Amino acid sequence: MIEVKNLNLAFGEGEKRSQVLYDVNINVQPGEIYGLVGESGSGKTTVLKCLAGLFTHWDGALAINGQPLERRISPQRCRLVQMVFQDPYGSLHPRHTIGDILEEPLQIHGINDRDRRIHALLDKVGLNRAFRDRYPHQLSGGQRQRVAIARALILEPQVLLLDEPTSALDVSVQAEILNLLAELQRESKLTYLMVTHDLGVIAHLCQKVAVMQYGKILETLTVDDLVAGQAQTDYTRMLVNASQQYSREMAREVAVY
Numbered sequence: 290m291i292e293v294k295n296l297n298l299a300f301g302e303g304e305k306r307s308q309v310l311y312d313v314n315i316n317v318q319p320g321e322i323y324g325l326v327g328e329s330g331s332g333k334t335t336v337l338k339c340l341a342g343l344f345t346h347w348d349g350a351l352a353i354n355g356q357p358l359e360r361r362i363s364p365q366r367c368r369l370v371q372m373v374f375q376d377p378y379g380s381l382h383p384r385h386t387i388g389d390i391l392e393e394p395l396q397i398h399g400i401n402d403r404d405r406r407i408h409a410l411l412d413k414v415g416l417n418r419a420f421r422d423r424y425p426h427q428l429s430g431g432q433r434q435r436v437a438i439a440r441a442l443i444l445e446p447q448v449l450l451l452d453e454p455t456s457a458l459d460v461s462v463q464a465e466i467l468n469l470l471a472e473l474q475r476e477s478k479l480t481y482l483m484v485t486h487d488l489g490v491i492a493h494l495c496q497k498v499a500v501m502q503y504g505k506i507l508e509t510l511t512v513d514d515l516v517a518g519q520a521q522t523d524y525t526r527m528l529v530n531a532s533q534q535y536s537r538e539m540a541r542e543v544a545v546y
């Protein structure tokens with residue numbers, strides 16, 4: 290469903306040139322939730338931005354559902370793949386109502402039946418219709434991320450690229466949004482490629498995971514293997530240990546509290 294073949298990307302020219310992705314290969318099956326983990330700066334978001342058409346100077350081959358992706362954003366691509374960003378505060382236009390935010394893509398793509406689609410989607414993401422007339426600053430972080438997810442889904446894409454979709458939210462709200470994403474994926478048979486630093490999220494939602502380091506895919510493995518301690522590289526084992534250590538410390542803190 291999502292095919293990334295020998296993806297290479299560099300920023301800058303001459304002495305300032307810096308290679309960010311080296312021969313990245315990822316294959317996501319239809320209906321799969323696929324995680325992308327790795328340290329900060331390893332290139333995870335850059336892979337998503339290439340797929341979303343936000344970076345266009347890459348080399349290699351990208352395809353979704355067998356359709357090769359060009360190095361530009363086209364209307365056809367927007368109906369195939371959409372991205373949800375980490376920060377629901379920055380990703381919604383502050384002076385547009387939620388209704389405007391959801392209606393704009395429908396207008397651009399010449400889609401009629403807009404009221405019905407907007408209301409159905411607000412219902413689907415757990416927001417009542419009164420939200421249509423509100424502005425982003427009148428919403429909580431979790432509600433804003435629900436709107437961002439609704440906006441990504443309004444053109445009924447088959448693929449969602451999720452860039453740390455819960456990391457800017459309060460812990461109590463994170464689970465709500467993850468459950469919503471899982472529910473939407475099941476209902477609409479979507480395919481997700483999701484960047485996260487949280488191995489708990491990977492274990493909870495994903496079937497497969499790719500581990501990135503310094504712009505390369507270090508290994509890909511099933512989440513069952515990850516959880517069973519079957520990682521092949523020291524780096525992945527270190528990530529797993531660090532996350533288990535963190536969970537134990539969190540549990541101790543909660544117990545003391």
Ligand SMILES: Nc1ncnc2c1ncn2[C@@H]1O[C@H](COP(=O)(O)OP(=O)(O)OP(=O)(O)O)[C@@H](O)[C@H]1O
Pocket residue numbers: 300309327328329330331332333334335336
């Ligand atoms: N527009 C840009 N111009 C120049 N360099 C960039 C640009 N965007 C990203 N980079 C560089 O590409 C590298 C990979 O960045 P990327 O955001 O993909 O990392 P990441 O793995 O998603 O990190 P994080 O987990 O911190 O979000 C970094 O070194 C970053 O500085």
